[in-house]
Amino acid sequence: xxxxxxxxxxxxxxxxxxxxxxxxxxxxxxxxxxxxxxxxxxxxxxxxxxxxxxxxxxxxxxxxxxxxxxxxxxxxxxxxxxxxxxxxxxxxxxxxx
Amino acid sequence: xxxxxxxxxxxxxxxxxxxxxxxxxxxxxxxxxxxxxxxxxxxxxxxxxxxxxxxxxxxxxxxxxxxxxxxxxxxxxxxxxxxxxxxxxxxxxxxxxxxxxxxxxxxxxxxxxxxxxxxxxxxxxxxxxxxxxxxxxxxxxxxxxxxxxxxxxxxxxxxxxxxxxxxxxxxxxxxxxxxxxxxxxxxxxxxxxxxxxxxxxxxxxxxxxxxxxxxxxxxxxxxxxxxxxxxxxxxxxxxxxxxxxxxxxxxxxxxxxxxxxxxxxxxxxxxxxxxxxxxxxxxxxxxxxxxxxxxxxxxxxxxxxxxxxxxxxxxxxxxxxxxxxxxxxxxxxxxxxxxxxxxxxxxxxxxxxxxxxxxxxxxxxxxxxxxxxxxxxxxxxxxxxxxxxxxxxxxxxxxxxxxxxxxxxxxxxxxxxxxxxxxxxxxxxxxxxxxxxxxxxxxxxxxxxxxxxxxxxxxxxxxxxxxxxxxxxxxxxxxxxxxxxxxxx
Numbered sequence: 001x002x003x004x005x006x007x008x009x010x011x012x013x014x015x016x017x018x019x020x021x022x023x024x025x026x027x028x029x030x031x032x033x034x035x036x037x038x039x040x041x042x043x044x045x046x047x048x049x050x051x052x053x054x055x056x057x058x059x060x061x062x063x064x065x066x067x068x069x070x071x072x073x074x075x076x077x078x079x080x081x082x083x084x085x086x087x088x089x090x091x092x093x094x095x096x097x
Numbered sequence: 098x099x100x101x102x103x104x105x106x107x108x109x110x111x112x113x114x115x116x117x118x119x120x121x122x123x124x125x126x127x128x129x130x131x132x133x134x135x136x137x138x139x140x141x142x143x144x145x146x147x148x149x150x151x152x153x154x155x156x157x158x159x160x161x162x163x164x165x166x167x168x169x170x171x172x173x174x175x176x177x178x179x180x181x182x183x184x185x186x187x188x189x190x191x192x193x194x195x196x197x198x199x200x201x202x203x204x205x206x207x208x209x210x211x212x213x214x215x216x217x218x219x220x221x222x223x224x225x226x227x228x229x230x231x232x233x234x235x236x237x238x239x240x241x242x243x244x245x246x247x248x249x250x251x252x253x254x255x256x257x258x259x260x261x262x263x264x265x266x267x268x269x270x271x272x273x274x275x276x277x278x279x280x281x282x283x284x285x286x287x288x289x290x291x292x293x294x295x296x297x298x299x300x301x302x303x304x305x306x307x308x309x310x311x312x313x314x315x316x317x318x319x320x321x322x323x324x325x326x327x328x329x330x331x332x333x334x335x336x337x338x339x340x341x342x343x344x345x346x347x348x349x350x351x352x353x354x355x356x357x358x359x360x361x362x363x364x365x366x367x368x369x370x371x372x373x374x375x376x377x378x379x380x381x382x383x384x385x386x387x388x389x390x391x392x393x394x395x396x397x398x399x400x401x402x403x404x405x406x407x408x409x410x411x412x413x414x415x416x417x418x419x420x421x422x423x424x425x426x427x428x429x430x431x432x433x434x435x436x437x438x439x440x441x442x443x444x445x446x447x448x449x450x451x452x453x454x455x456x457x458x459x460x461x462x463x464x465x466x467x468x469x470x471x472x473x474x475x476x477x478x479x480x481x482x483x484x485x486x487x488x489x490x491x492x493x494x495x496x497x498x499x500x501x502x503x504x505x506x507x508x509x510x511x512x513x514x515x516x517x518x519x520x521x522x523x524x525x526x527x528x529x530x531x532x533x534x535x536x537x538x539x540x541x542x543x544x545x546x547x548x549x550x551x552x553x554x555x556x557x558x559x560x561x562x563x564x565x566x567x568x569x570x571x572x573x574x575x576x577x578x579x580x581x582x583x584x585x586x
Contacts, residue, residue, distance in 0.1 A: 055532030
């Protein structure tokens with residue numbers, strides 16, 4: 001068993017996705033089939049092969065630290081469901097004792 | 098013949114000679130959309146007013162006598178994961194159903210500057226995750242050749258809109274075949290450019306090391322015209338490559354005598370439908386008659402491409418989609434009482450099932466205990482695949498293969514079997530892992546009358562040669578168009 005209900009609960013928690021109790025079993029079954037297929041990779045002899053994260057040789061791209069765009073606060077904030085005085089509004093972040 | 102059936106080259110001529118005005122042309126296309134979109138479901142947003150305004154501007158440029166781009170006044174559609182400033186961009190997800198991008202993607206900026214007219218945004222699989230354009234909150238895209246069949250995915254709306262003449266051309270994005278496969282299923286031309294050739298700035302990321310934007314067009318020359326506009330370095334995309342831009346139209350009809358074409362036997366295995374095989378082989382024989390040298394070759398690592406691709410793309414997706422927190426943009430659950438609950442519930446309700454499956458798969462592959470044996474292993478396999486393809490391309494000019502193992506499948510056929518859906522991508526994903534360019538060209542129809550596509554894979558930045566050979570195929574086969582009796586869908 002590559003994925004069961006307990007594993008789904010754990011990775012859903014890591015991914016910050018809530019899975020309804022009655023859906024856990026179905027997700028576990030689907031993921032189990034998929035992961036078992038993907039596990040074919042384990043049997044491939046990769047020797048000293050280097051992992052390839054990217055096609056290109058990626059380098060940092062630098063530019064002079066000058067402002068190139070105007071203040072877009074109003075444009076940016078209009079996509080938020082809740083905002084106040086030009087700020088994003090969130091529920092309590094720090095638990096009070 | 099309706100003006101909407103014409104290619105960009107033909108339409109540009111009509112606009113230049115004044116036989117049609119840009120506004121009239123845009124209205125013709127809007128009428129076609131009105132008539133056919135209910136059956137095909139290619140568009141999720143139609144920008145009536147903006148389109149007319151853009152067409153009026155295009156007409157002014159055409160009237161001014163200044164040198165105008167061939168795209169000036171040509172109506173286009175854009176996949177709904179490419180940001181269009183102040184025009185809703187949804188990724189076909191509940192998560193972004195109301196999202197108004199504060200900026201435009203570089204590709205859209207460039208096309209706008211060339212005078213192209215945006216008709217609207219095109220349907221797709223949610224967050225580009227899928228191979229049939231059925232995983233969309235707007236409902237599935239229907240194949241214009243037969244509406245009981247899928248249009249392919251994830252750029253299904255982009256391919257269907259071009260095939261049904263609901264735009265002059267469109268843009269799609271290709272992470273594991275999402276331009277080529279729907280182009281093949283809908284009988285149109287689709288190009289996945291070399292990684293880094295076309296800017297990804299403003300493309301809502303799925304798997305950043307694999308994603309590329311590319312054109313879907315009615316013919317090869319149109320594809321070259323779009324590449325002339327969208328290719329090139331962009332400082333806004335840190336993976337954009339500083340390469341000299343080519344004129345993709347120049348020399349497109351060059352003779353191909355002596356060109357070495359590799360035919361990898363693993364792409365012609367038991368997964369391949371016999372009918373598709375015959376049509377692709379006949380197309381290759383025509384190229385041979387034209388002077389090309391065909392050679393059998395082996396790309397044995399292809400069998401590992403699907404698991405490597407799904408591990409890597411899902412891992413990158415799980416990281417990329419972490420940005421959707423319900424706070425700054427996107428769907429927000431209003432009932433959550435604390436921040437962690439807000440994240441979890443907004444993401445759970447905002448993302449569809451396939452997207453959640455991929456996030457979970459990616460998180461699993463990256464999590465402690467599995468990271469080395471899955472994610473790292475997949476990256477090593479990626480090295481092997483990439484090297485094998487590049488070695489073959491040292492010996493041969495291009496690799497030719499079918500785009501897909503079958504023609505379009507029926508709606509619903511693979512919807513409840515994710516693994517079966519993934520296996521459909523067997524011939525396309527390796528190209529993305531290696532970052533190579535690949536072109537899908539229509540080359541015939543199967544016994545059910547559905548289009549077949551042939552795929553040409555080239556060296557990095559070898560798009561010109563792909564278009565050149567593509568043109569030869571097009572000249573041999575002719576443009577594949579939907580029959581007259583199917584026009585009034």
